[in-house]
Amino acid sequence: GRCVIEAKLNAKANVLPESTYLLEAGSNRVGALDVRLDINAPTQDGHQSVTDLHYLLDAAERIEEGRPIPANLEMIFQAGASLGGARPKATVRDEHGVLWLAKFKSINERLNIPHIEAATLQLAAECGMTVPEVKVTQVGDRDVMLIRRFDRYWAKAGEAAPKGDALYRTTPGDGRIEKRLHFVSALTLLACDEMRSREKSYSDLAQAIRKYCDHAVIRDNNRELFARMVYNIFVSNDDDHPRNHGFLWDPVIKGWRLSPLYDVMPRPTVATERYLFLGVGQAGRLATLDNAMTAKEMFNLSEREAAAIIAHVWEKVREWKSYFEKFGASAQSIDQAANAYRHIDQISTPKLRTLLP
Secondary structure, eight states, X not given: OHHHHHHHTTOOTTOSXXXXXXXXXXXXXXXXXXXXXXXXXXXXXXXXXXGGHHHHHHHHHHHHHTOOOOGGGTTHHHHSTTOOSSSOEEEEEOXXXXXXXXXXXXXXXXXXXXXXXXXXXXXXXXXXXXXXXXXXXXETTEEEEEEEOTTEEEEOTTOOOOOGGGGXXXXXXXXXXXXXXXXXXXXXXXXXXXXXXXXXXHHHHHHHHHHHBOTTTHHHHHHHHHHHHHHHHHHTOOOOOGGGXXXXXXXXXXXXXXXXXXXXXXXXXXXXXXXXXXXXXXXXXXXXXXXXXXXXXXXXXXXXXXXXXXXXXXXXXXXXXXXXXXXXXXXXXXXXXXXXXXXXXXXXXXXXXXXXX
């Protein structure tokens, strides 16, 4: 988003005042907050249709390459300005008016990131985790991942919001209007900055859930957080920093809850010893299941419960290639991701294996 704003204002990287980035990000930013010069100023919605994806993709590539944006591609200045992260992306609406995040492949990436990330998220859903709707569409000869924005929902004026995960599956029509959900990243909930984020762990997130989330969701949220940590170990996702974990304000329970899963990207490598960004257990960031088990009490899990979660995730992950094929991933994408996915024997000791069903 910052790169898009800088391209719009013809500015060098990171030289603009933070207030300028806030004002130029538009009204379509994540969460329920908006920043304008005046309360009566019109919103800057800045979303395009999915039919505009080819224009947005071309504009995103131009920004990455440092080339000027012609007038017919200036829609990127609104559609892509509100979004953070390293990879190019834009906000679009489908034919029904539902808001989606379109994620493009960077010009410097060799892997088919859109398809691999989409399939990895869909596999996480098979493991029982809360995942937004995800799909891949082809724009010319390029894949684009579309992930439904979970910080928006549709309801009639005065109507109670849906309960639980149904909140993320609402649709327009029949007098329903779009409403926004407050969102904070784990970085905010942990009250730390980027420099200190390396010191944080999944146990810190579990503690934050107990401290800040509504009592009605604490148990389930911590169980899912443990499952997500285990899943990241299996798929070698070391981009699990605090900004890639989020929390939503649930209008039904009137409290915070763990947001749906997002930004899960396997990292293929030949290294036998691998690490996550966040601390896992007593052995720090070491990505092994034994290390994960040492932290089970922080998630209020017994040894039996933690082992059952690991076994359930492994039951799905062990068939990851079949799931990738089911989700439409190409043979090339499967080959590219192969060195990221780990067999349970690579990340657990024989002693731990005896605890698993």
